[in-house]
Amino acid sequence: MKRSITRLLMAPSVILLLVWMIVPLSMTIYFSTIRYNLLYPGQNNFVGLMNFEFFMTDPGFLPAIFNTLTLLLSVLIITVVLGVALSALIDKPFFGRSIVRVLLISPFFIMPTVNALIWKNMMMNPVYGVFAWISQTLGFEPIDWLSDFPLGSVIMMVSWQWLPFAILVFVTALQSQDTEQKEAAAMDGATSWDIFRYLTIPHLARPIAVVVMIETIFLLAIFAEIFVSTGGGPGYDSTNLAYLIYNQALLQYDVGVASAGGLFAVILANIVAFFLIRAVGKNLTV
Amino acid sequence: MTLNQQRKFKTLIIGFFSWLVACLLFFPIFWMFITSFKTELQAISIPPTLFFEPTLDNFSIVQERSDYLKHAMNSVVTSFGATIIALIIGVPAAYSMAFSPTKRTKDILLWMLSTKMLPAVGVLVPIYILFRDNGLLDSRIGLVIIFTLMNLPIIIWMLFSYFKDLPKEILEAARMDGATPWDEMMKVVLPLSIGGISSTGLLSIVLCWNEAFWSLNLTASEAAPLTAMIASYSSPEGLFWAKLSAASTLACAPIVIFGWFCQKQLVQGLTFGAVK
Numbered sequence: 001m002k003r004s005i006t007r008l009l010m011a012p013s014v015i016l017l018l019v020w021m022i023v024p025l026s027m028t029i030y031f032s033t034i035r036y037n038l039l040y041p042g043q044n045n046f047v048g049l050m051n052f053e054f055f056m057t058d059p060g061f062l063p064a065i066f067n068t069l070t071l072l073l074s075v076l077i078i079t080v081v082l083g084v085a086l087s088a089l090i091d092k093p094f095f096g097r098s099i100v101r102v103l104l105i106s107p108f109f110i111m112p113t114v115n116a117l118i119w120k121n122m123m124m125n126p127v128y129g130v131f132a133w134i135s136q137t138l139g140f141e142p143i144d145w146l147s148d149f150p151l152g153s154v155i156m157m158v159s160w161q162w163l164p165f166a167i168l169v170f171v172t173a174l175q176s177q178d179t180e181q182k183e184a185a186a187m188d189g190a191t192s193w194d195i196f197r198y199l200t201i202p203h204l205a206r207p208i209a210v211v212v213m214i215e216t217i218f219l220l221a222i223f224a225e226i227f228v229s230t231g232g233g234p235g236y237d238s239t240n241l242a243y244l245i246y247n248q249a250l251l252q253y254d255v256g257v258a259s260a261g262g263l264f265a266v267i268l269a270n271i272v273a274f275f276l277i278r279a280v281g282k283n284l285t286v
Numbered sequence: 287m288t289l290n291q292q293r294k295f296k297t298l299i300i301g302f303f304s305w306l307v308a309c310l311l312f313f314p315i316f317w318m319f320i321t322s323f324k325t326e327l328q329a330i331s332i333p334p335t336l337f338f339e340p341t342l343d344n345f346s347i348v349q350e351r352s353d354y355l356k357h358a359m360n361s362v363v364t365s366f367g368a369t370i371i372a373l374i375i376g377v378p379a380a381y382s383m384a385f386s387p388t389k390r391t392k393d394i395l396l397w398m399l400s401t402k403m404l405p406a407v408g409v410l411v412p413i414y415i416l417f418r419d420n421g422l423l424d425s426r427i428g429l430v431i432i433f434t435l436m437n438l439p440i441i442i443w444m445l446f447s448y449f450k451d452l453p454k455e456i457l458e459a460a461r462m463d464g465a466t467p468w469d470e471m472m473k474v475v476l477p478l479s480i481g482g483i484s485s486t487g488l489l490s491i492v493l494c495w496n497e498a499f500w501s502l503n504l505t506a507s508e509a510a511p512l513t514a515m516i517a518s519y520s521s522p523e524g525l526f527w528a529k530l531s532a533a534s535t536l537a538c539a540p541i542v543i544f545g546w547f548c549q550k551q552l553v554q555g556l557t558f559g560a561v562k
Contacts, residue, residue: 017398020401021404106312109496111541117516118318224498250503
């Protein structure tokens with residue numbers, strides 16, 4: 001193909017994404033340096049770094065960063081470990097495997113708002129929830145999940161949603177694994193564990209990199225689950241960066257501070273992306 | 287036990303555990319579905335009722351109160367619309383990167399993915415203001431624009447890895463036979479990659495359908511898709527579980543059933559070039 005045609009084919013995507021990146025980002029940078037509160041229109045003077053100072057000294061700032069990273073790492077570990085285990089479990093044929101697979105991947109199709117509502121009410125409610133009923137039946141005091149373990153509850157909901165995605169990708173990857181190699185290893189006396197450890201895990205290195213990469217993109221921006229279930233509370237216990245900024249912008253109408261917060265989110269995402277690309281980038285076919 | 291018996295026993299154990307885990311993971315969805323046919327009293331009874339006389343009242347109440355069909359239509363239009371537009375823009379880009387890569391192809395791809403790393407909250411305010419000033423707030427067109435741009439990087443990446451794995455020999459053969467680049471794309475590559483393109487589209491539709499951040503913040507009533515409709519049930523109706531379940535079931539059923547039918551297709555395409 002000629003160079004010019006190549007450029008022409010790529011142009012729409014590149015231009016659109018460039019605009020999508022640069023226009024809002026430069027507006028955010030601009031807003032972050034002026035006083036901009038929707039409750040006090042017309043007083044948009046330049047304030048330098050004051051918005052940043054204001055955002056950083058917000059009592060929710062450090063908890064939000066901590067919660068964002070905890071949420072990211074916990075969900076990544078849970079989904080990758082369980083995802084590998086479960087997809088290895090259903091790799092060989094057994095009775096009703098296709099139904100099992102459908103059941104396993106279903107949570108991925110449930111929207112985050114519904115996910116949070118089901119878990120918050122029907123599962124985790126301390127009086128009428130299924131969990132409460134189970135612990136009562138077993139003779140324990142029911143746990144008030146959302147107040148006592150707010151971040152843990154959010155981690156549970158988000159993992160439930162993303163585990164199926166990991167399973168989907170790993171199941172696909174396992175299908176392409178060389179069965180002859182496994183059989184040969186078994187002939188030579190390798191146990192199932194050996195085969196899993198020395199053949200399957202290395203085979204999954206790339207898919208794991210892919211899952212980590214894609215999930216990170218979505219997990220850094222978790223919003224709806226928190227919005228619907230805990231509302232960031234109690235206190236700041238389940239507030240992540242996305243939710244803190246939302247709070248600042250739409251509930252306190254302070255666009256300036258929210259924009260400063262937005263830039264923090266961008267910087268944090270870039271730091272994570274930097275480590276991520278160094279850690280898993282070499283495993284990606286780019 | 288003979289070796290054969292041993293193997294059968296192992297399969298049985300594996301099957302048992304797989305079913306157990308699958309049922310556990312599926313339970314919340316099952317429970318939501320069941321609860322939507324209960325009365326409000328049955329919904330919060332302890333111990334939970336499993337056998338009861340199903341009622342359809344909740345569904346009619348939901349339709350009456352929040353016009354389910356309108357929101358469902360919004361979801362369908364925005365997710366399919368955005369996916370089709372993103373594919374039209376993304377296929378040529380992925381195609382040219384996969385078949386005539388330059389030194390910078392890798393950088394461009396990583397840059398595209400990095401735009402996806404930009405957290406939505408970071409640009410929420412400017413987008414909100416741009417939308418407000420251009421009359422795009424609470425409009426389907428506005429959501430389609432956002433969804434298209436939001437999914438474009440992932441779509442390009444998936445397509446790129448799919449195109450890259452196509453056997454090069456076929457292309458060379460076509461070129462030898464005098465195929466022009468246009469023929470090559472329309473008659474050779476696209477037919478071969480229907481699988482990859484459709485699974486990319488499927489994933490994109492699912493992601494759009496379930497997108498909540500932008501739809502919660504940029505729509506109010508007219509263009510609100512199902513995700514936003516459900517959020518309106520979160521606080522005041524929090525304790526009316528039967529109605530809540532009915533609304534949730536209605537919101538998820540189309541995409542879950544769609545997903546079930548397409549899951550084979552989805553499984554085949556979700557390699558992201560990760561499988562060699």
